[in-house]
Amino acid sequence: xxxxxxxxxxxxxxxxxxxxxxxxxxxxxxxxxxxxxxxxxxxxxxxxxxxxxxxxxxxxxxxxxxxxxxxxxxxxxxxxxxxxxxxxxxxxxxxxxxxxxxxxxxxxxxxxxxxxxxxxxxxxxxxxxxxxxxxxxxxxxxxxxxxxxxxxxxxxxxxxxxxxxxxxxxxxxxxxxxxxxxxxxxxxxxxxxxxxxxxxxxxxxxxxxxxxxxxxxxxxxxxxxxxxxxxxxxxxxxxxxxxxxxxxxxxxxxxxxxxxxxxxxxxxxxxx
Numbered sequence: 001x002x003x004x005x006x007x008x009x010x011x012x013x014x015x016x017x018x019x020x021x022x023x024x025x026x027x028x029x030x031x032x033x034x035x036x037x038x039x040x041x042x043x044x045x046x047x048x049x050x051x052x053x054x055x056x057x058x059x060x061x062x063x064x065x066x067x068x069x070x071x072x073x074x075x076x077x078x079x080x081x082x083x084x085x086x087x088x089x090x091x092x093x094x095x096x097x098x099x100x101x102x103x104x105x106x107x108x109x110x111x112x113x114x115x116x117x118x119x120x121x122x123x124x125x126x127x128x129x130x131x132x133x134x135x136x137x138x139x140x141x142x143x144x145x146x147x148x149x150x151x152x153x154x155x156x157x158x159x160x161x162x163x164x165x166x167x168x169x170x171x172x173x174x175x176x177x178x179x180x181x182x183x184x185x186x187x188x189x190x191x192x193x194x195x196x197x198x199x200x201x202x203x204x205x206x207x208x209x210x211x212x213x214x215x216x217x218x219x220x221x222x223x224x225x226x227x228x229x230x231x232x233x234x235x236x237x238x239x240x241x242x243x244x245x246x247x248x249x250x251x252x253x254x255x256x257x258x259x260x261x262x263x264x265x266x267x268x269x270x271x272x
Contacts, residue, residue, distance in 0.1 A: 023062060042066065056080050059226070063219050071178055072213055079209045082170045083202060083224060085231030092117035092228070094248065096236035101247045109236035114225050117232060122159055122202065124228070127220035130155030130207035135217075138185040146192035155186075155204020156193060163199030171205055180212025 027038035039046040041058070042065050049058050053067070056077045060068045068076055086093050096113035104112065117123045133154045137145050145153070158164075168190065175187050186208035190200040206224045215223065239246060 022065070060213075063223070064214060068213075075174065075180075075209060076213060078174055079206065080227050082173065083206060083227040085234075086117065086122075086228050087231070088235065090117070090122060091119075092123065092232055093235050096232045097239045098247055100236035100239035101242055101244055103240070106237070106240065109240075110229060110233045113232035113236060114229060117225055117228055118221070122164075124203060124206075124221045124224035126154045126201075126203045127207045127210070127224050128217045130204050131211045131215075131217040131220045134182050134186060134204075134208055134211050137189075138182050142185055142188035143192045146189055146196070153189070153193075153198075153204075155207050156189065156200055157198055159201065163194075163197065164201055167200050167202045167205055170202065171200055174205070174209060180209075182211045183208045 023042060025040045025043075026036045029035040029037045041049065042061055044061065044067070049061070054073075054077065057067055057073060059080075060072065060076050088094065088097070092113045095116040096109055099109045099112045119125055159167075171187055171190060175183060179187075186200060186204060193199055203224065206227070207220055210220050210223060211217075
């Protein structure tokens, strides 16, 4: 009788004996190598960063490998505040509220909300594509780009059938005389798209700022999720102690029960 077991062979790959990263250097404790005695982030002592820098500075450092200068600090901080709260209209916030009011374990509220915020609709899924698009397209006039195919511009479009007015307000709050090339170009494209009833979205705004600050496109989606996380979590926790009736739910008179097929007719009684 032949064996049905698979013929397993080693691929001969040699894996690293330790994780090597440019981001973190940890000095182990003398009495236990699994414990950390000192930690450095891109060469900066972690405890000194706690004392001397803002949270946004250290996030910038983690991804860019260096601390921001004064202008970069201001722009990145303003972007983080601008995107910190998607608001109760956003599907991700509503998911957080539903998880909270449904008495979901608190540790799961934020992951649930972020999974929705990671989508394409008013979410973070298009930031990477938008960063690649902006870095490439900003070499030519914005109006030429708007006239080519305005419906295929990552980070631009409509929200619920109209341009997003609050994304526009965020855009002009961030654009100043020191704004970077890509952010200024994104503002020009936004203006050029007005005639087509289109405009910048929050994902496009995030992409433009991150591209100007030197972040890589692969970092964009996660950074936008990170920026929105506080507002998403806050709403879920707020509703954790509220009754189930505080969540959105359509009333009974909005439902109509219909059969997919007509009920079968009853057979006629047999004649004697």
